[in-house]
Amino acid sequence: MDRAVSTTPAVVIKDLTRVFGDLTAVDHVSLDIGVGEIFGLIGPNGAGKSTLIRMLATLLPPTSGTASVAGFDIVKAPAAVRRHIGYVPQLLSADAALTGFENMLLSARLYGVPRAERRERITSALARMGLADSAHHLAGQYSGGMLRRLEIAQSLLHRPEVLILDEPTVGLDPTARDTVWERVLELRDRFQRTMIVTSHLMQEIEKFCDRIALIDRGRIVALGTAAELKAGLGPDATLDDVFIGLVTGRESEKEGSYRDVRRNRQALREHG
């Protein structure tokens, strides 16, 4: 089996490019992410973060270039990639009309979790995410934080090697955000899972990510640990300063709400 072993990176991105009409959303991005790394992607809305990770999740074919995720090529073996990754999209992916348990059951079946293990894995995953008591309530009645934890639990049932989280803490209060991050860190520490996380909150990216890439207009404009990115900006510099310093004016003016993001994605969808 030509699978990634711990000495090879979990994700290798080579010249990955995606064009929508006359907009180059991701422009020749190359990047390696190591096994067990928590990798943060930051950048203004419309910078190409979501497009990049949707290509890694094989939901969008690249215009050119390729990447390998968990040892499989996203262009040549998308189905194999999907077996080895977990993906939590920015939008709500749990079904509000199903209970937490039923949502988990759907994922377990789609990922081919053997019947004999299904119930036990679902129960323990829900317990680990603090959802044991609400397993049989409709997901529509969950709070934002509970939904995110349910979605993360759904994407972990098949024990993926790489977990991709697109803005997992968007719209959550600080307590709910901390709970989500606690679970993410636990997964990395206990199971050596690789994580790719996007966020607009510089503090959490700085606090939790091993390395960070700043993306602007489809290109990586800075890459390294938080300390490396801040080096040379003075002792009191924050990641916010790095962001403001490197992101060119026009795009960051559009920086904003969830609604903006949705509108951007709608526009990209129309282009596609």
Added chain:
Amino acid sequence: MSDATGRPFANTAERSLTDRAGEYLLQSWAVAAAEVQKLIHDPLELVTRAVQPVLWLMLFGEVMARVHGIAPGNLPYIDYLAAGILAQSALFVAIFYGIAAIWERDLGVLQRYLSSPAPRSALVLGKAVSAGVRALSQAVIVYALAILLGVGLSFNPLDMLGVAAVIVIGSALFSTLSLIIACIVKTRERFMGIGQVMTMPIFFASNAIYPVSLMPDWLKAAAHVNPLTYQVDALRSLMLKAATSEYGMAVDFAVLIATTAVLTAIAARMYPRLGY
């Protein structure tokens, strides 16, 4: 079923054909079962959907029954109509599937499906089967109504099984067609317009409420390439004691199954694009 690392189905090449076929069916069933669970949580939709067949049979049917010579032979018009209305309710259930797919895309649920390793055709098939299950609930209502109206129904278990099969296949066919249209138009607003424009021609250019022999030639040609015609033909001969199939059951089933297979193959290619 899992490799040394505890990961299920680690590598496609390692798995036997039976394993893969079993997994395919499980994945299709996962999608259909989720839809059935949603119906169990909120069955109100099934009740509201029952209004339309009631109106067609009790208003349209009762009036038109006074016009003689529509239905062939000695078949009472209300009997003739019952099979057509059953097909119609299944069609209306199925046509709603495209808009549901767009809705799932807008929510994000679609990405849950598409990021899973399930083959796209298994996802499409699962949705199609769930349309069939929904439509079967309509069959129960139409049958109850038909009994009340004194329609000469056949209660032969084989016939009834045949009716169920035709409804499931027909619903799968039209829900998949609806999904393809959703993948082309991509927004709910555009779909609503097209859904309306599409449903009525499919319904009227068929033998649902009048025989093809009464149609002008150009409409006859349309009816003969309309899968609903074959669905109604099969339903009518299975459902009623006194009716026989005009095209033959083999032709009816062949047209329905072949069309569904072709549409499923097309939809499987287009479904991921809905998420781009």
